[in-house]
Amino acid sequence: MKAAVIGSESQKGRRVARDLQEAGLETIAIDPGQSAAGFDVIVSSLEGFPEKEITSAEAAGSHGVPFVSGNSDPDSAEALIAFAESRQAKDAPVVIGCGWSPGLSGILARLAARELDSVRRVKVSWVVSTSGPDRNRALARAMLSLSGSAVTFENGAWTRRQAGQEGEEIFFPEPIGWKAVQIARALDPLTLPGAFPATERVVVKGGISEPFVGRLVRRIASRVTLASRGSIERASGAYGQLIRAAQGFGQSSHSWSGMRVDVTGTAGDATKTISLAVVDQLSNLDSIPLVVSAILAARGEIVGSGTLDSRVTPESFLPGITQRGLRVARLDRRDS
């Protein structure tokens, strides 16, 4: 099988290309929009640049080649969703949101929902560490997600909230433990309500593991009025020294990042919350779901276009990530 990787010059792209090669796929780096003839899958590891991804997906589609995207950039979400929804059933698959959040988050939500008769609330919480080798990527993700206005799904309708607000403490698997998270811009509130018709609320919250850096980033993110990649990069540059100083001051004893999905609904007469989570290094969380999606697409095991969670089942997807070392954990509550 042959895979083409777009954005292979980035750290994430290099990692995805390496993992695909290790999985036995002949992997070649191509530019966005380049011909997809002869490939079994086109994999995009771009962050942002939805127009480049759409051009590449169209080029892939013209040769009947599936296209998978790990783009988690909140600014790109709406354009990519609209493009995926415009695809016909007979077209080659275009699968978006093949990351950890969005991506694995939706799959875990669907897995949890199986234990419920109806889903009322879905909350995705993530935390990134700025202490390890992925600190710059973690910072960029947090800055982008915690600035501007976030779409949330409340009382059965989409609404906008100020990102970086409504903080709460969430318990992640060890060694992360309790961490503060705030409303974050994300793709899940746009897509998950479609998977659970009775749901009233879908919200994504995110944060930084190191409290001091987290507070500083939120302060900066709240001042960025144009929540675009460009303005964030400018703000990151301007405040870069300050953040670096804070990183030195607020180092954590570990560099783990993680995500937790809480699905609340009814089971019989009772209200029940199922909580699932993953914890790993940010580079693994970013790349492993994309690699597994690409392998499934290359094998022809993904049919139709849309978000990752709508195109695969937990049974077909989770063994691939478990095999690569990402373990899913479930919370047994003290009171249950």
Add this chain to the structure above:
Amino acid sequence: MGKDKKDSKVGKTKTRKRKVLGLAALGAVATVLFRRNRRSAKPEGVWRDLGDPRA
């Protein structure tokens, strides 16, 4: 002690400032302790490996 205080040349404004600063310092210490305590709060439960979803 009482004599020292009486003899002090520190004026009323300075005394008030010291009181405010002292209270602020106490507040900061209390905040730090509260946050530390909250961070080491009891776990919500036990995370268990889900294992293979096909099983």
